[in-house]
Amino acid sequence: MLRGISYAHRMPEITDEQLMQRYAGGDTQAFEQLYARHRGAMYRYFSRQLNEPASANDLYQGAWEKIIRSRRSFRAGTPFTAWMYRIAHNHLVDHYRRQRPLDAREMDGIADQQPGPSQRAIEEQQNEHLRAGIYSLPAEQRTTLLLKLETGLKLEEIASVTGVNRETVKSRLRYAVNKLKGCLVE
Amino acid sequence: MQRNGNDNKSFEDNLDKLGRAYSRLGQDEPPELLDQAILNSAHRAVARSPRWLQFGWLHGLTTAAVFVLAFSIILNQREPVPVEESELMHNEPALLYREKAAEKQSVDQLSERRRAESDTKKDARNDSLQAVPATTLPQQDISGASVQGDRAEQPSALAGRSLRAQDERQGERVPADDGDTVAGTLPEASLAKEVGPMADSARFEVSELKASVTPDAVAEQLLAGIIKLKQAGDEAWKKELELFMANYPAYPLPDELKN
Numbered sequence: 177m178l179r180g181i182s183y184a185h186r187m188p189e190i191t192d193e194q195l196m197q198r199y200a201g202g203d204t205q206a207f208e209q210l211y212a213r214h215r216g217a218m219y220r221y222f223s224r225q226l227n228e229p230a231s232a233n234d235l236y237q238g239a240w241e242k243i244i245r246s247r248r249s250f251r252a253g254t255p256f257t258a259w260m261y262r263i264a265h266n267h268l269v270d271h272y273r274r275q276r277p278l279d280a281r282e283m284d285g286i287a288d289q290q291p292g293p294s295q296r297a298i299e300e301q302q303n304e305h306l307r308a309g310i311y312s313l314p315a316e317q318r319t320t321l322l323l324k325l326e327t328g329l330k331l332e333e334i335a336s337v338t339g340v341n342r343e344t345v346k347s348r349l350r351y352a353v354n355k356l357k358g359c360l361v362e
Numbered sequence: 363m364q365r366n367g368n369d370n371k372s373f374e375d376n377l378d379k380l381g382r383a384y385s386r387l388g389q390d391e392p393p394e395l396l397d398q399a400i401l402n403s404a405h406r407a408v409a410r411s412p413r414w415l416q417f418g419w420l421h422g423l424t425t426a427a428v429f430v431l432a433f434s435i436i437l438n439q440r441e442p443v444p445v446e447e448s449e450l451m452h453n454e455p456a457l458l459y460r461e462k463a464a465e466k467q468s469v470d471q472l473s474e475r476r477r478a479e480s481d482t483k484k485d486a487r488n489d490s491l492q493a494v495p496a497t498t499l500p501q502q503d504i505s506g507a508s509v510q511g512d513r514a515e516q517p518s519a520l521a522g523r524s525l526r527a528q529d530e531r532q533g534e535r536v537p538a539d540d541g542d543t544v545a546g547t548l549p550e551a552s553l554a555k556e557v558g559p560m561a562d563s564a565r566f567e568v569s570e571l572k573a574s575v576t577p578d579a580v581a582e583q584l585l586a587g588i589i590k591l592k593q594a595g596d597e598a599w600k601k602e603l604e605l606f607m608a609n610y611p612a613y614p615l616p617d618e619l620k621n
Contacts, residue, residue, distance in 0.1 A: 199404070199408075202408050204404060204405050204408050207401075207404045208401060208404075211397070211400065211401065211404070215391070215392055215397065216389055216390070216391055216392075219390060219391060219392040220389075220390050223390050224387075224390075233392070233393065233396055236392055236396065237396055237399060237400060240400045240403070240404075241400070241403055244400075244403055244404050244407045245407065247407070299386070302383070302386075303383075303386060303387050303388070306383050306384065306387060307387060321380075324377075325380070325381055325384045349373075349377065350373055353373060353376045353377050353380055354376075356380055357376055359383070360376070360379045360380060360383055
C-alpha cells in the first residue's frame with residue numbers, strides 16, 4: 177500500500193460489517209460512516225414505536241450507545257443490520273418492561289386526539305391515520321412491521337432479531353397489515 | 363391450496379400498499395444534537411480504551427506470563443526445608459560413603475589375600491633355602507671365623523640362584539642381582555603406605571617385590587652397589603661399607619671388600 181493515497185473514494189463500497197470491524201479496531205471515521213447509513217431508519221424505528229418524541233430520542237441514543245459498547249462483540253460474518261436491530265429491539269423491550277403496557281383504549285384515545293380532517297390536507301390526514309394505526313398495533317406486531325418497512329430485513333432476519341421463528345413473524349405481519357388495511361387509501 | 367395462494371397474494375399486495383403509504387409518512391431524522399452526542403460517545407469510547415487493549419490475546423498472554431513469573435519467583439525464594447540427620451543416612455552422600463567403605467573393605471580383603479600369597483611364597487623360599495646343603499650356607503654364628511672369602515659369597519649366590527630358579531618356575535619376575543632396580547627403592551614405610559583403590563595393579567607389583575626381596579637379597583644388592591663404588595674409585599664405598607657392616611655385622615663380605 178502506497179503512503180499518502182486516500183482511499184476515501186472507495187469507502188462507499190465498504191460493507192457495514194467491514195466498517196463495524198474497523199470501528200472495533202479504533203477507526204472512528206468508520207463509525208461515522210456507519211452511523212450516517214443507519215441513523216434515519218433507526219430513528220424512525222424508535223419514533224414510530226412510541227408516540228413520545230422524548231422517549232424515542234432517549235431510546236435511540238441508548239441503543240446507539242449499546243452498539244458502541246458492544247463493538248468488540250461483533251463477529252465477522254454476522255449481518256450488521258440484523259445485529260444492530262437486535263440490540264435496538266432488546267433495548268426497546270427493556271423499555272416496554274419498565275413501563276406499564278398501553279392498552280388499546282389508551283391507543284384509541286391517542287388516535288382520537290389527532291387533528292381532524294378539516295384542519296389538515298387529506299394526504300396529511302391519511303398519514304396521521306396510518307401513524308396512529310401503527311401506534312395502535314400491539315408491540316410485537318408493530319416491531320415486526322417497522323422492521324419490515326424500515327430496514328427491509330427478510331423474514332428470517334426479523335425472526336432472528338426478535339427471537340421468534342419465521343412463521344411467527346409472518347403471522348404478526350399478516351395481523352398488522354389486516355389491521356392497517358383501513359388506513360390504506362389509494 | 364388455491365385459497366392459500368390467494369391469501370398470500372392479497373397479503374403481499376396489502377404489504378406493498380402499506381409500504382408505499384409508509385414511505386409517504388416522511389423521512390424523520392434524529393436531531394442534530396442527538397447525532398453529535400452519539401458520535402462524541404463513539405469517539406470517547408475508542409479514546410478510553412488503550413491501544414494495547416485492542417489486542418485481547420496479547421493482554422491474556424501478558425497476564426499469564428506475569429503469573430508464571432511471579433509463581434516461579436515465589437518458589438525460588440522459599441527456604442529449603444531442614445532435613446533430619448536420620449534422613450541424611452538415606453540420602454545420596456550417605457550412600458556414597460557406604461559405597462566407599464565397601465570398596466575399601468574389598469581392597470583390604472584383596473591386600474590380605476595378596477599378603478597371604480606372598481607369605482606362602484616366602485615360606486616356599488625358606489624351604490628351598492633349607493634344602494641347600496649346610497656346608498654351603500653362610501655362617502651366622504657370632505665368631506664369624508669360619509666365614510671365608512669363597513664360602514662367604516657362595517651360599518648367598520646359591521641361595522639367590524635357587525630363589526630365582528624357583529620363581530622362574532612359578533613364572534614370576536625376580537629382581538636382578540646388580541640391584542639397579544631394587545636397591546634402596548622399597549622401604550618398609552612406602553610398602554606400608556596406603557594405596558588407593560584404583561591402584562590394584564601397582565599394589566600387586568609392590569607386594570610381589572616385597573615378597574621377593576629378602577634381607578639377604580638386600581644385603582647382596584647393597585654389597586654389589588658398594589663394590590661398584592669401589593671399582594669406580596669413589597671413596598664413599600668405605601663409608602657405605604661401614605654402614606653396611608653396622609647393619610649386617612655377621613654378614614660375610616666378598617673378597618673385593620675385604621681389603
